[in-house]
Amino acid sequence: MAGYRYDYEVIAQWIEPGEKVLDLGCGDGSLLHHLMEVRQVQGYGVENDPDKILASVRNGVNVIQANMERGLTGLEDGFFDHVIMSLSLQAMHNTQGILAEMLRVAREAVVSFPNFGYWRHRQSILNGRMPVSESLPHQWFNTPNVRFFTIADFEALCEMNGIVIHERLAFDDGKLVLEEPNFLASVAVYRLGRSG
Amino acid sequence: MIQPQSVGVVTPQLARFTEPLRLRSGETLADYELIYETYGTLNAERSNAVLVCHALSGSHHVAGHYADDPRELGWWDNLVGPGKPLDTRKFFVIGVNNLGGCHGSSGPNRINPATGRLWGADFPFVTVEDWVDAQARLADRLGIERFAAVVGGSLGGMQALSWTLQYPERIANAAVIASAAKLSAQNIAFNEVARQAILSDPDFHGGHYYEHGVVPARGLKLARMVGHITYLSDDSMAAKFGRNLRHGKAVYSYDVEFEVESYLRYQGDKFAGHFDANTYLLTTKALDYFDPAFEHGGSLQAALARASANFLVISFSTDWRFAPERSHEIVYALLHNQRNVSYAEIDCPAGHDSFLLDEPRYHALLSAWFDRIEV
Numbered sequence: 001m002a003g004y005r006y007d008y009e010v011i012a013q014w015i016e017p018g019e020k021v022l023d024l025g026c027g028d029g030s031l032l033h034h035l036m037e038v039r040q041v042q043g044y045g046v047e048n049d050p051d052k053i054l055a056s057v058r059n060g061v062n063v064i065q066a067n068m069e070r071g072l073t074g075l076e077d078g079f080f081d082h083v084i085m086s087l088s089l090q091a092m093h094n095t096q097g098i099l100a101e102m103l104r105v106a107r108e109a110v111v112s113f114p115n116f117g118y119w120r121h122r123q124s125i126l127n128g129r130m131p132v133s134e135s136l137p138h139q140w141f142n143t144p145n146v147r148f149f150t151i152a153d154f155e156a157l158c159e160m161n162g163i164v165i166h167e168r169l170a171f172d173d174g175k176l177v178l179e180e181p182n183f184l185a186s187v188a189v190y191r192l193g194r195s196g
Numbered sequence: 197m198i199q200p201q202s203v204g205v206v207t208p209q210l211a212r213f214t215e216p217l218r219l220r221s222g223e224t225l226a227d228y229e230l231i232y233e234t235y236g237t238l239n240a241e242r243s244n245a246v247l248v249c250h251a252l253s254g255s256h257h258v259a260g261h262y263a264d265d266p267r268e269l270g271w272w273d274n275l276v277g278p279g280k281p282l283d284t285r286k287f288f289v290i291g292v293n294n295l296g297g298c299h300g301s302s303g304p305n306r307i308n309p310a311t312g313r314l315w316g317a318d319f320p321f322v323t324v325e326d327w328v329d330a331q332a333r334l335a336d337r338l339g340i341e342r343f344a345a346v347v348g349g350s351l352g353g354m355q356a357l358s359w360t361l362q363y364p365e366r367i368a369n370a371a372v373i374a375s376a377a378k379l380s381a382q383n384i385a386f387n388e389v390a391r392q393a394i395l396s397d398p399d400f401h402g403g404h405y406y407e408h409g410v411v412p413a414r415g416l417k418l419a420r421m422v423g424h425i426t427y428l429s430d431d432s433m434a435a436k437f438g439r440n441l442r443h444g445k446a447v448y449s450y451d452v453e454f455e456v457e458s459y460l461r462y463q464g465d466k467f468a469g470h471f472d473a474n475t476y477l478l479t480t481k482a483l484d485y486f487d488p489a490f491e492h493g494g495s496l497q498a499a500l501a502r503a504s505a506n507f508l509v510i511s512f513s514t515d516w517r518f519a520p521e522r523s524h525e526i527v528y529a530l531l532h533n534q535r536n537v538s539y540a541e542i543d544c545p546a547g548h549d550s551f552l553l554d555e556p557r558y559h560a561l562l563s564a565w566f567d568r569i570e571v
Contacts, residue, residue: 063540
């Protein structure tokens with residue numbers, strides 16, 4: 001089991017007991033495992049990495065192999081209560097497509113991502129180097145990330161696509177950031193819904 | 197962890213049943229026999245039994261070898277044994293030859309007790325559901341109320357799936373591998389070509405060829421050849437044979453020139469030498485008929501609502517006979533019923549036959565899944 005992550009607690013708060021939950025990019029299944037324990041969810045993970053699928057099965061988590069870049073075909077509209085994408089959105093090419101798909105298959109989406117606008121990242125760029133940090137642990141040449149965006153960028157995209165932000169929590173080093181999150185937070189977690 | 201070992205020398209057993217078995221075709225088998233093998237030990241709670249269901253050309257001989265034939269390993273020997281994914285130190289594993297088979301269970305090449313003659317073409321049509329009913333009776337006989345798991349590939353996977361629908365309370369886990377909830381038209385078409393090859397063989401004699409002292413070997417060989425093509429992938433055939441010529445150049449003959457011809461003929465002859473043509477016909481029909489969604493207006497989701505087992509569904513990337521899409525149908529129908537299901541598509545070049553190989557990711561996944569099953 002991977003190390004405990006503070007965003008799990010945030011996500012768990014937003015999940016009611018017994019919900020149907022889909023975790024996109026579920027990794028070794030540790031978030032779902034956590035949600036099964038503390039919220040008794042009926043959970044399914046989606047992964048496309050064979051090693052992570054194996055790890056999820058070892059963790060006793062339902063995991064479905066699929067390439068999320070092709071959408072969530074096969075899943076019915078509104079079947080899930082919550083669909084989660086934890087620290088994976090920045091590694092997807094089809095950003096708008098997957099956000100639309102998430103809000104198609106679930107009532108609400110929970111999305112977390114590393115904030116490229118975090119001040120340490122800005123400082124790094126000012127110093128002439130691409131940022132490497134706890135929330136962006138890879139080098140530019142081996143990063144799985146393909147989209148580089150800030151909290152402000154993400155909120156503009158939501159606005160443009162009619163996605164309602166129900167709640168946003170921003171963190172720096174596991175501590176809640178209340179002011180100037182686009183500058184002071186390294187990670188943001190959102191609870192999103194459809195407009196209308 | 198121990199080095200994986202063979203289950204060693206095994207001995208088949210025969211169970212005779214005298215309670216009539218009503219078949220989906222409307223016919224009844226008044227009494228019948230099932231030949232089976234077991235590996236490992238049934239625990240005191242009788243909670244560690246795993247049934248392995250065989251596909252078209254398989255049998256009850258799943259693992260190990262017979263004392264007088266050390267070379268003829270069971271068809272899934274790489275899966276079943278001490279230290280193997282289906283570990284016989286933990287599980288009591290059962291392989292059974294299905295009704296209508298030709299390896300010792302009641303079938304066309306066995307004596308019909310009512311007439312004292314070989315059944316031949318008079319053996320009734322059997323379905324996947326009939327096989328599962330018969331397997332359940334064998335489980336009763338062995339004192340197994342509930343299987344820890346039922347496992348199968350291809351047609352065997354159909355049986356595992358059907359178990360979860362016919363006896364949901366008697367199966368805790370199901371592994372449905374390289375399988376489908378129903379065959380496609382293309383798939384039925386391949387089976388029909390195979391059947392026509394047999395039916396049109398002059399030695400078939402309406403299925404009563406035993407009485408004529410012949411077997412429709414040419415038809416059975418052709419059936420196997422066409423089947424074999426569909427079990428491999430384009431890539432695996434290219435890698436194995438390419439356009440290799442036996443004589444290094446064209447010799448303008450209908451004898452073997454390309455190596456792939458040699459291979460297919462060899463496989464066809466080998467198969468025709470030991471398999472029964474009537475069994476082949478019956479079994480391909482069982483494949484074609486299987487469609488649990490049919491009586492639910494075509495809704496697989498409605499059909500699978502009965503299932504309560506935990507599922508592992510596996511497909512193989514190059515399997516075009518039982519394509520990954522067929523597994524997706526099962527997976528999403530289960531998911532929408534809120535059943536526990538995991539699914540992986542294994543990247544393997546070997547086509548449908550991949551399920552019989554010990555591809556490392558595939559076996560690692562099965563090991564992980566079996567390890568989590570509590571007995």
